[in-house]
Structures are given as C-alpha cells and as structure tokens.
Amino acid sequence: xSVAHQLDGRARDxxxxxxxxxxxxxxxxxxxxNIIGEHTDYNLGFVLPAAIDRHVGVALSLxxxxxxxxxxxxxxxxxxxxTLPDRRQGNWTDYVLGVACQVRGVAEAAAGFxxxxxxxxxxxxxxxxxxxxxxxxxxxxxxxxxxQLPPLEIARLCQRAxxxxxxxxxxxxxxxxxxxxxxxxxxxxxxxxxxxxxxxLPGPAFSWLLADTRxxxxxxxxxxxDRRAECEAAARELGVASLRxxxxxxxxxxxxxxxxxxxxxxxSENARVLQAAAMLQRRSPRALGGILYASHASxxxxxxxxxxxxxxxxxxxxxxxTVVGARMMGGGxxxxxxxxxxxxxxxxxxxxxxxxxxxxxxxxPEFHRVRSVDGVMPGAAS
Ligand code: GLA
Numbered sequence: 001x002s003v004a005h006q007l008d009g010r011a012r013d014x015x016x017x018x019x020x021x022x023x024x025x026x027x028x029x030x031x032x033x034n035i036i037g038e039h040t041d042y043n044l045g046f047v048l049p050a051a052i053d054r055h056v057g058v059a060l061s062l063x064x065x066x067x068x069x070x071x072x073x074x075x076x077x078x079x080x081x082x083t084l085p086d087r088r089q090g091n092w093t094d095y096v097l098g099v100a101c102q103v104r105g106v107a108e109a110a111a112g113f114x115x116x117x118x119x120x121x122x123x124x125x126x127x128x129x130x131x132x133x134x135x136x137x138x139x140x141x142x143x144x145x146x147x148q149l150p151p152l153e154i155a156r157l158c159q160r161a162x163x164x165x166x167x168x169x170x171x172x173x174x175x176x177x178x179x180x181x182x183x184x185x186x187x188x189x190x191x192x193x194x195x196x197x198x199x200x201l202p203g204p205a206f207s208w209l210l211a212d213t214r215x216x217x218x219x220x221x222x223x224x225x226d227r228r229a230e231c232e233a234a235a236r237e238l239g240v241a242s243l244r245x246x247x248x249x250x251x252x253x254x255x256x257x258x259x260x261x262x263x264x265x266x267x268s269e270n271a272r273v274l275q276a277a278a279m280l281q282r283r284s285p286r287a288l289g290g291i292l293y294a295s296h297a298s299x300x301x302x303x304x305x306x307x308x309x310x311x312x313x314x315x316x317x318x319x320x321x322t323v324v325g326a327r328m329m330g331g332g333x334x335x336x337x338x339x340x341x342x343x344x345x346x347x348x349x350x351x352x353x354x355x356x357x358x359x360x361x362x363x364x365p366e367f368h369r370v371r372s373v374d375g376v377m378p379g380a381a382s
Contacts, residue, residue, distance in 0.1 A: 003053050004028045004377045007118060010073075011057030015116035018071040018078075023059035023116070027139035029132040029376040030055050031121035032177040033208060033338055034329055035186050035201075035280075035288075036295050037273040039303055041171025043231050043266045044192040044244040046273035049173055050201060051181030052210075052370040054127060058136040060115040062144050069114040070096055074123070084112065088165055092123075095130050098165025099137045102157045107145050115140070122368070124216045126330025130166075131174030134158035139179075139376050151179040151375075152194055169225050170331075181375040188277045192244055199277045201372055202285035206324065207343045210368040211317070211353055213309035215334035224331050227303065231266060234259040243267065265302035269295060285324060288340060292325030293318065305332025309361060313337040316356040320349045336368070 007028045015023040030051035037047030063069075066083040070093055079093050086101060088094045096115065115137065121129035138154050149157070158175040162168050172191060181187060185198035201208075217223075234254050235243050243266040251267065254260040272291050279287040296314050300306035310328040314337055317326035322345025329338040341349055346369065354364040 002373075004030070004055055004373065007055045007057040007120065008377065010118045011059040011116060014071065014073060014118050015059035015061075018116050019061070019069070019114055021061075024061040025140045025143035026057065026059045027136045027143065027376055028055050028057040029136040029139065029178040030181065030373050031127040031129060031132050032174055032181070033127070033210060033370060034173065035338070036276045036291065036327070037173075037269060038295065038299055038329070038332075039227060039231075039305070040266055040269050040273065041173040041189075041191045042169065042228050043235075044242040045266060045270040046277075047171075047173045047189050047191060048186045048199065048273050048277055049177040049181070049189070050186040050372040051177050051183075051375055052127065052368075053373045054121045054368070054370070056117065056119040056121055056129065056132040056136045058115055058117050058133070058140045060113055060137075060140040060144055063112040063114060065112055067112040067114075068097070068100070069112075070117070071115070072117040072119070074117075074119055088167060094166045095133045095161070096137050098161030099134050099158055100141060101165060102161045103138060103141045106149065106157070107142075107147055113141065113144065122212065122366070124335070125210075125212045125366075125368075126332075126335025127210070127368075128174040128178070128330075130162065131158070132178050134161055135175055135178040135376055152176075155179050168221055169228050177375065179375045181373070183372055183374045185372065186277075186280065188273070192242070199280045200283070201280065202283075202340075205343055206285050207341055207346055208370050209339040209341060209346060209349065210329070210336040210370055211313050211339060212336045212366040212368065213307070213313060213334055214363065214366055215307060215309045217307065217333035220331060220333040223305065223333060227262060227305065230259050230262045234263040238263075244270065261302040261304075265298045268298055268302075285340065289323075289325035292327045292338070292340065296327035299328055299332060303332075307333055309334065309357075310337055312357060312360055313353060313365060316353050317341075317349070320345060320352060322349060
C-alpha cells in the first residue's frame with residue numbers, strides 16, 4: 001500500500017474517532033522538495049520542484065449549519081467556530097480557514113464543515129506542510145460539494161488563501177507541486193505562462209537527502225515579504241512587469257545596491273533552473289553539482305536568505321566523497337539543505353554531517369530520505 005493510501009486510511013479513522021461517522025470526502029496531498037529555482041516563482045520565473053513521500057491527509061464532511069470544527073493529530077486542542085471566520089486567527093488553522101473562505105467564493109453553498117487532519121510533513125522545515133494542507137483542504141472541500149475545478153485554478157485559490165488570509169506573499173510553486181507532481185519526475189514550471197513539463201529524476205543509484213538544521217527564525221515570514229518587495233522595486237526601476245523579463249545586462253541600471261543583488265540572484269537562478277533541467281533531461285545528474293552549489297552561493301550572498309547552520313551543512317556535504325551537490329532549499333533562514341548523492345553513501349554522509357554539525361552547534365540535524373511521488377490523491381479533475 002502506498003504511503004498516500006496509508007494516510008488516507010488514517011484520515012478516515014481520525015474523522016470517525018472525532019465525529020462518530022464516516023467522512024464525505026478525503027484528500028491526501030504531498031509536501032515538496034525543490035531541486036532548484038528558489039525565490040523565482042513570485043518573480044514569474046522558473047522552478048524545478050518534485051513532490052515527496054510525506055503527506056497531509058484531510059477527511060471532511062459538510063454540516064447543515066454554518067459551524068466549523070477542525071481536529072488535527074498534531075495540535076490536540078479542538079478548534080470550533082459558530083461560523084467561518086473571515087479574519088486570520090494567527091495560527092495553523094489559518095491555512096484551513098483561508099482556503100475555506102476562497103472555496104466559499106467559488107461555491108454557492110455557505111454551509112459549515114468538520115474536518116480531521118493527519119500530517120507527516122514536518123512543520124517549519126521548508127517542505128511545504130502549509131501548501132500540502134491547503135491543497136488537501138481545497139480538494140476535500142470541493143469534492144464534498146461535488147464541485148470540480150482545474151488543478152491550476154485550485155493552486156491559485158490556495159495561493160490566494162496564503163497571500164490574502166494568512167498574509168504570506170508566497171508564489172505558486174508549493175501548491176502547484178502538491179497538485180500536479182508526477183512520481184519519478186521533477187516539474188519544470190514556467191511561473192508566468194504556467195507551462196509545465198516533467199523532467200526525469202536520476203534513478204536509484206542516486207538519492208535525495210534533506211538535512212534539516214532544525215533552525216526556525218522568527219524573521220522568516222517578514223524577510224520573505226521584504227525580499228519580494230525588493231524584487232518588485234527592482235523590476236519597477238527597470239520598467240519591466242517582473243524580474244523574469246530582466247537579463248544580466250540590465251542589472252547595472254538598478255541604482256540600489258541591495259536591490260541589484262536581489263535581482264542578480266533571480267536572473268542567475270532562472271538560468272540555473274533551465275541548465276539543471278537540461279542536465280536531467282540528458283541523464284547527466286553529476287552535472288548538477290556545480291549548479292546546486294552556485295545556487296546556494298547566490299542565495300547566501302546575493303539574496304541573503306541563508307544562515308550559518310545552512311551554510312555549514314552545505315560546506316560539510318561538499319566534503320563528502322559520494323556527494324554530487326547541495327544547497328539550501330525553500331524560503332531560507334533555517335529549514336533544510338537538499339543534497340544529491342550516490343545512494344551507497346547515505347549512512348556515512350548522515351553520520352559525517354551529524355558529527356560535524358554537533359561539533360559547532362551542539363545538536364544534530366534531522367534527516368529525511370525522500371522519494372518523489374504523485375501529486376494530490378484522489379486526482380483533482382483535469
Ligand atoms: C516558499 C514559498 C514558495 C517559494 C519558496 C522560495 O516555499 O511558499 O512560493 O517562493 O519559498 O523559493
């Protein structure tokens with residue numbers, strides 16, 4: 001039985017235990033890794049993510065009254081509302097409530113609902129537990145009302161929930177991946193046209209290891225929005241709609257040195273995504289190494305979203321004889337480093353990283369050996 005099917009069963013059980021009857025709809029959505037293309041999605045550039053075998057499951061039924069009841073295996077406190085709140089609560093339920101408000105915008109019915117959530121995506125590690133939760137809630141809510149929306153519309157709906165309800169001005173990469181990823185592949189996504197194509201990931205001789213620094217910086221959310229504003233300011237000065245339309249020759253026209261560095265990251269990262277996709281298409285995974293390290297250096301020096309813990313893990317990984325390449329992954333300021341390595345080196349590398357990291361930071365990273373999987377189950381209507 002697949003990991004997604006197991007979580008589907010767990011979500012159904014959790015629902016029955018909480019509410020005493022069977023749920024009307026269940027959806028299971030995966031977290032994601034991103035091979036490359038960081039902070040490019042909201043600049044309408046390119047990304048190369050893949051869904052991973054860590055999921056969020058949501059089992060749900062509509063209520064006859066407007067009440068909302070939410071239960072989670074991660075947060076023991078039951079959450080009950082008389083009606084769906086239209087303002088953020090400042091906690092994890094905002095991902096559920098924000099999506100429900102958006103779904104209410106497209107559905108006729110204004111009924112309440114009750115939902116049980118089970119999750120195996122670590123929170124705050126940069127593996128998009130929030131994107132997976134949003135997508136699972138959206139798909140389950142739509143199914144419970146027998147509504148069908150194209151996956152891209154569901155991705156946009158979830159992104160709107162995160163932007164306007166939660167208040168994080170994130171791009172569309174995470175939600176897109178949770179919906180449309182294909183096992184064995186990354187997806188090369190053009191975040192402007194939304195054109196997407198599968199890119200084959202290396203076979204079993206190579207593995208993806210995510211090493212979580214276990215650092216969570218409070219400033220991450222506000223710094224993310226700041227970076228986005230800096231990119232938008234740089235685009236405005238260049239007279240282009242987004243940095244997607246800027247090239248290396250434009251950079252010197254940006255007067256503010258910070259904005260110029262931010263733009264340099266975006267322009268160079270977009271080029272690296274296309275290079276990396278070409279290397280994977282050519283089945284040359286070893287050629288990814290230099291591109292991954294260059295991405296990390298750019299995120300550290302130009303985009304300034306790394307931290308000492310992430311830098312150390314990348315430096316240590318680079319010394320591993322079986323390592324192809326490594327870089328920080330996701331929004332930054334903590335979370336995970338993505339490492340591509342030869343599979344037989346997994347045990348040795350984990351030990352080496354744990355010891356080296358503990359020598360400096362007096363704690364060990366948490367490791368996730370991940371496989372690529374399909375997007376949301378059951379499949380959203382296409
Ligand atoms: C977070 C956001 C994504 C993306 C990444 C950085 O994961 O949710 O939209 O911007 O950061 O690449």
